[in-house]
């Protein structure tokens with residue numbers, strides 16, 4: 001649902017230029033689609049959500065674009081503002097996720113947008129992170145027109161796992177296993193290696209590349225040497241052995257300690273958030 005917050009003194013049917021305002025917000029769809037395209041450049045997996053931002057001039061021309069390059073780097077709004085340089089009056093920021101309102105590893109984007117002097121902020125997904133949310137309120141309090149809910153589902157679809165973890169306070173877990181039609185996973189004497197097809201294994205590796213961490217049972221780890229490294233690229237999953245056996249992870253795997261560090265990094269912390 002599109003929500004429209006206008007500063008006092010502005011009519012409901014007209015935007016600040018006096019133009020007819022489309023109450024359904026479709027006039028911002030093209031810019032939001034561009035912001036979503038930009039967000040798709042953001043790394044995945046990453047502790048932070050993928051975000052894109054477009055700065056439009058008073059006549060709708062694109063002045064700046066940005067996306068988030070991963071945890072610890074400037075957020076998309078800051079990138080787009082830097083790309084745009086000094087803004088003329090009447091600019092609009094179109095951003096896929098509600099600008100953050102807290103100071104984590106970087107400063108709050110809501111404040112950066114206020115300081116840059118934008119007149120309007122158009123938001124796709126409202127921030128589900130209880131720690132970082134409230135950016136829209138900060139913008140409205142500063143007299144900035146805020147429109148949110150524009151292509152909200154498409155914007156949220158950029159970050160299904162992050163959105164899940166923010167809403168539920170736990171990671172989204174994908175359980176993958178291979179089984180034969182009679183419910184077995186391996187021959188008792190350990191001779192079987194693969195019971196799935198090459199297509200299934202390719203699909204599994206694609207799925208692993210999208211996961212923040214891969215866990216295997218301790219029986220699988222040392223004995224079977226799962227090739228979880230195949231899908232590794234910068235920022236790709238850490239691997240940890242779990243289960244009741246208690247033995248060490250197999251050679252070539254990232255230590256379990258690494259997973260612990262990553263998990264601690266991703267957990268929302270009161271007053272800090274994860275972005």
Ligand SMILES: [Zn+2]
Pocket residue numbers: 075076077099100101107108109110275
């Ligand atoms: Zn931010």
